[in-house]
Amino acid sequence: MTDSIARQQLLYVQDQASDDEIARQAELYGPLTDSVRELIEVALLTEVDDPEVRAALEHIESAKRLLRQRINPGPYGVRWGASGQKRAWGNAAAGLRNAVAPPLIVECDPDGRARVDFHLGSAYEGPAGLTHGGVSALVLDQVLGAAAEAAGAPGMTGTLTLRYRRPTPLGALHAEARIDRVEGVKTIVTGHLSGPDGVCVEAEGVFILPRWARGKDSAAVSDPA
């Protein structure tokens, strides 16, 4: 096993946190993340005068000093609590503690379907007034991957093929996915992202359970044996 695979595996952690403790953390950190996400948007769009910008910067620096007093060296990883509840809170698309995430709160069915209604603000702009194509890929990767995982056939994205059919606006959007077929360790998933005028991006993904995870269940992925 290479060092990088071993390091990756160590970030899948059983931390035995109780459901109550997880709920406490979600209540504490969820609003912090939401506030930082809004800060990103406000910092992008503010038109106040220079002294107000400098004063705001001081406040933000002070908040960072507070939070840095005790800090995880990162990244967050994926953690499972005592009841098996999963926390992928660092995830760039869906993480509860990641202000970069839109966030996507994906609904899944165990038969391998997933869907999400979400909102992309000005921070996700690519072409003027439109969603960045890489952000559409992020969303579809996540939703297709979640469909595979929901059916018990999770995997790393091996191949993601996208067809951008019409420009994707910012604002209220929808994405959905379903498993097309499972071929051994490969799960093939299709889906799309749509806006108010219809489908904007179509996707097909091949999700592959990596060698190191084969024959293990999610409760054992952090066991390097």
Ligand SMILES: CCCCC/C=C\C/C=C\C/C=C\C/C=C\CCCC(=O)SCCNC(=O)CCNC(=O)[C@H](O)C(C)(C)COP(=O)(O)OP(=O)(O)OC[C@H]1O[C@@H](n2cnc3c(N)ncnc32)[C@H](O)[C@@H]1OP(=O)(O)O
């Ligand atoms: C229960 C355990 C949980 C384990 C957790 C592991 C993964 C779960 C991860 C996320 C799931 C959760 C939620 C979903 C959320 C988000 C989705 C976003 C996910 C990502 O953001 S993820 C980051 C981007 N992703 C990468 O960073 C991948 C880098 N890469 C690799 O890690 C390897 O490259 C890998 C694993 C892809 C394959 O490596 P490998 O050694 O396991 O593969 P191997 O050679 O055994 O091939 C087996 C069969 O796959 C075919 N095959 C091989 N490579 C292929 C490819 N690229 N495309 C199409 N088919 C391919 C072969 O042709 C053969 O096919 P056949 O059986 O038909 O011959």
